[in-house]
Structures are given as C-alpha cells and as structure tokens.
Amino acid sequence: MSRNRGSTATLRDDSPESCVKRRTCEWPDSRNPKSGSQLAAVIASALQCESNFLPWLRSALSNSAISAYQLDRLIARRGPHDLRILVSSDKQNRSPSCFHIEEATGDSSCFPLGAWQLAYRDPQHEQLLALDAALGDVGKNEIEKIFGNGVTESVLLSYAPARRAVIHYSLSDGTRAFGKLYRPGASSHAYELARQLSETSLADSFVTPIAHLEHLELIIWKEVKGDLLSDLFGTEAYDPGLNATGKVLRQLHQQTFDQPATVVTLEDELGVTGKHISRLEGLFSEEDLDDLRHLQRGLEKPCASLTPPTERWIHGDFHDRQLIIRDGSPVILDLDGVNAGDPAIDIGNFLAHIDFRLAFELSDQSPRRHHDVFRQGYRVAEDDRRVQIAHAISLLRNAVLYLLIPERHRRLSEACRKIVDQF
Structure with a gap:
C-alpha cells in the first residue's frame, strides 16, 4: 500500500485557505543538512x-484546539525522515502526531532558503486503518461490551506509523484498560501467544490479554499497576527488581514451545543488525559505516561456531522498560515478539540496555554490579560464551539504532567509550 502523506500547510501562510494537499515548509536555514544532527538543529529552530x-x-491536523506542542523525536533515514511531535489541546494532552520530512520537490527557485517539505502522516491513511475506529465510537462500544461500563475517554498514547498504536481507555467505574493496535494480520498471532502464556504457571508474570477484536486488529490488555523497572533506576528497588527479573526470565526460558516455529538464532540477530547498518547509508560516511560493518563481520565467526540453540520461548525485545514491578514482582509487557528462539538473545539484550542506561545517564558506576545481580537471579555464569556473544551483538545493534536518533549523537560516542572500557 502506498503511503498517503495527507494534508499539510504552509509555514509562512497562516490562512485556512492556504491548505492544499502536500504543502511545504521553508526551513530557516540556507544549508542542505548533510546529517541527522544538522537537520535536527534546523527543525528545532523552526519549531521555536x-x-x-x-x-x-x-x-495540518485540522484541529483548532491545539494549544501547545513539543518535539518528541526525529528519526533520520535515507528516505523521508520521521518526526514525532507531542501535541496538547483543550481536550487531550500530549497526543503524538507523526510527520515525514524530505527535501521539497519542484522549482528550486521557489525555495530560496533551502526548503524542506513537512507532511503529516495521517493515521487514517496508513496501514493502521482501524486507528480512527479504535479511538472513536466503534472502539468505545466494543470496550463497553467487554467491561460492562462506559468509556469516558480514549487517548492515543503512542503511534508508530504503519506499525502499531497504543490506546488508553478510561472507564466510568474508574478502571483503565489498554488497547494495542496492530498491522493487518498481525494481531491474531500476538494474541494466541499471549493467551498460551496466560495459561502457564507464569500467568501472573505477564500482562494479561482480555479480548481480541480481530476486525479492528486490536488486543485489549488488563492494566498492570506498579512501576516500570527502568523508572526505579537509581533507587534501592532497582537491584531487587533486576534479580527478580532474572528469575522470571529463566522460568520463561524453561517453557517448551509447543507449536511449530523457526528458532530465532544469534546469527539472525546479527543479520538484523546488518540491515540496520544499511539504513544509515547516505546519513554517515562510508568510512564510518565500514567500521560498523567490520564489527558486524567480527561477530559472524563466533556466531557460526555455536551449537544450535534449544527451542524455547523468548521475549524477543527484553529490557527494563518492558517490565512493571508490582508488589516486588516483575510483570513482563509487550509480548509481540514472543517466539521460539535462543534464550541468550533475551539475556544479552537486557545486559546491553543496562550498559546504555548507565552510559547515557553519565553515571560513573560500572554496570557490572547490575549485571551480576541480574545474572544471579537468572543463574547464568559471567563467562557463558553464548551470552557474551549475544551481549556484544545487542550492544552493536543498539548503538546503530541510536545513530538514527540525532539527539542521541552528542552522547553516543562517550557512551560507547564508557561501555568499551568495561570489557
């Protein structure tokens, strides 16, 4: 499906009559930004x-009630860059809106300052065609049938264009529920896996699926009250949370995967990292990219030397923002990536996120203490070769992904240096 860029408006003409399909913004900079960092500076200047x-x-959003906005994130890509802005209005606070940014097309003489085109990515024209229904009366009516209470508010919490959205529903009895909207055809698999986990002895350790609205590609999840493990970083509750998380993850990995599946391997993870490096082409010099490719190739032989992994359940995107600590016990969120795979993938990714969390916090602490607490919970040795390789792959992949976020560039080099110093 081709992307409909929706309706945009001209930055230098405030009149409603000026709105036509696919308008442009003349950014106040005569240079053509060659990097995501430069583009971020141009955008920040315009938003000021x-x-x-x-x-x-x-x-652009056809909403005269918008009272304020805040730059949330810029993702630099080879093609159109993605910009996410948090919009506040009289009725709804901090709702995310997504845009495409690319060089303006047409007669260059029309853009004497060096123009960049900003186009609103209207969710109704993306692949998440049910978003409007899920937020509107259709979704509210379905939620009311499930809970037996009226929906007083539905708020879009997050939106990844053409991929997923998370909606918060407030009910008349004071309870809350969360809906996650998927691409066409993706919700059934996610719901079936979540349902299977809810029937195991680990049911209390996972967010519970309440209902699957297949016609909307929407899964309704029970609210989990507690604190994100990541929010406990720097408090006395963080290390106990890490230890308990290790124990729960080990229990997950001891579950057998009872349906045919292709096992996700460390070689697969390294291949995905290579694809992410390719996304940086055109944003960074070939010399810089060659360094990343060299690191990727250096991990190929160690991966190939490993024996095939045991077919076990894995989370697929395991880190401390995927866990809520409820009464001292972890509850695992975001079950979209659950699959059969190598357990080392989850362990290595969790350790890598601890590394980056400490590094980006500009903390002088070594991550080793936190690593040890988590490993003790999981009962995995520090010299486990499989986990060491998985850890290295996750460090490289996360560093590459952070390069797509310009506001992280300034601290990424220092963060990586601090991580390397630990080895």
Missing part, C-alpha cells in the same frame, strides 16, 4: 518560532 508553527500545526 511558535507564532508560525502553531497555526501551521492546527491547520
């Missing part, structure tokens, strides 16, 4: 001019 940008935003 509220008297121009706020009317543009109201027009």
Whole structure:
C-alpha cells in the first residue's frame, strides 16, 4: 500500500485557505543538512518560532484546539525522515502526531532558503486503518461490551506509523484498560501467544490479554499497576527488581514451545543488525559505516561456531522498560515478539540496555554490579560464551539504532567509550 502523506500547510501562510494537499515548509536555514544532527538543529529552530508553527500545526491536523506542542523525536533515514511531535489541546494532552520530512520537490527557485517539505502522516491513511475506529465510537462500544461500563475517554498514547498504536481507555467505574493496535494480520498471532502464556504457571508474570477484536486488529490488555523497572533506576528497588527479573526470565526460558516455529538464532540477530547498518547509508560516511560493518563481520565467526540453540520461548525485545514491578514482582509487557528462539538473545539484550542506561545517564558506576545481580537471579555464569556473544551483538545493534536518533549523537560516542572500557 502506498503511503498517503495527507494534508499539510504552509509555514509562512497562516490562512485556512492556504491548505492544499502536500504543502511545504521553508526551513530557516540556507544549508542542505548533510546529517541527522544538522537537520535536527534546523527543525528545532523552526519549531521555536511558535507564532508560525502553531497555526501551521492546527491547520495540518485540522484541529483548532491545539494549544501547545513539543518535539518528541526525529528519526533520520535515507528516505523521508520521521518526526514525532507531542501535541496538547483543550481536550487531550500530549497526543503524538507523526510527520515525514524530505527535501521539497519542484522549482528550486521557489525555495530560496533551502526548503524542506513537512507532511503529516495521517493515521487514517496508513496501514493502521482501524486507528480512527479504535479511538472513536466503534472502539468505545466494543470496550463497553467487554467491561460492562462506559468509556469516558480514549487517548492515543503512542503511534508508530504503519506499525502499531497504543490506546488508553478510561472507564466510568474508574478502571483503565489498554488497547494495542496492530498491522493487518498481525494481531491474531500476538494474541494466541499471549493467551498460551496466560495459561502457564507464569500467568501472573505477564500482562494479561482480555479480548481480541480481530476486525479492528486490536488486543485489549488488563492494566498492570506498579512501576516500570527502568523508572526505579537509581533507587534501592532497582537491584531487587533486576534479580527478580532474572528469575522470571529463566522460568520463561524453561517453557517448551509447543507449536511449530523457526528458532530465532544469534546469527539472525546479527543479520538484523546488518540491515540496520544499511539504513544509515547516505546519513554517515562510508568510512564510518565500514567500521560498523567490520564489527558486524567480527561477530559472524563466533556466531557460526555455536551449537544450535534449544527451542524455547523468548521475549524477543527484553529490557527494563518492558517490565512493571508490582508488589516486588516483575510483570513482563509487550509480548509481540514472543517466539521460539535462543534464550541468550533475551539475556544479552537486557545486559546491553543496562550498559546504555548507565552510559547515557553519565553515571560513573560500572554496570557490572547490575549485571551480576541480574545474572544471579537468572543463574547464568559471567563467562557463558553464548551470552557474551549475544551481549556484544545487542550492544552493536543498539548503538546503530541510536545513530538514527540525532539527539542521541552528542552522547553516543562517550557512551560507547564508557561501555568499551568495561570489557
């Protein structure tokens, strides 16, 4: 399906009549930004001019109630860059809106300052065609049938264009539920796996699926009250949470995968990292990319030397923002990536996220203490070769992904140096 870029408006003309399909913004910079960092600076400068940008935003989103906005994240890509802005209005606070940014097309003489085109990615025109229904009366009616209470509010918490969305529903009795919207055809698999986990002895350690609205590609999840493990970082509760997380993850990995599946291997993970490196082409010099490719190739032989992994359940994207600590016990969230795979993938990814969390916090602490606490919970040795390789792959993959986020560039080099110093 081709992407409909929706309706945009001109930054230098605030009148509603100026809105036509696919309009452009003349960014206040005569240079053509060659890197994501430069582009981020250009965008930040444009967004600071509220008297121009706020009317543009109201027009582009057809919402005159928008009262404020905040830059959330810029993702630099080879093609159109992705920009996410948190929008506040009288009725809804901090709702994410997504845009494409690319060089303006047409007669270059029309853009004397070096123009960049900003186009609203209207969710109704993306592959998540049910988003409007899930947020509107259709979704509310379905939720009311499930819970027997009226829906007083539905709020879009997060939106990844063409991939997924998370919606928060407030009910009239004061309870809350969360809905996750998937691409066409993806919700059934996610729901079936979550349902299977809810029937195991580990049911209390996973977010519980309440209902599957297949026609909307929407799964309704029970609210989990507690604190994200990542939010406990720097407190006395963080290490006990790490230890308990290790124990729960080990229990997950001891479950047998009772349906035919292709086992996800460390070689697969390394291949995905290679694809992420390819996404950086055109954003960074070939010399820089060659360094990343060299690191990737250096991990190929160690991966190939490993024996085939045991077919076990794995989470697939395991880190401390995927866990809520409820009364001292971890509850695992985001079961989309659950599959049969190598347990070392989850362990290595969790350790790598601890490394980056400490590094980006500019902490002088060594991550080893946190590693040890988690390993003790899981009961995995520090010299486990499989986990060491998985850890290295995850460090490389996460560093590559952070390169797609310009605001992280300034601290990424220092973060990586601090991580390397630990080895």
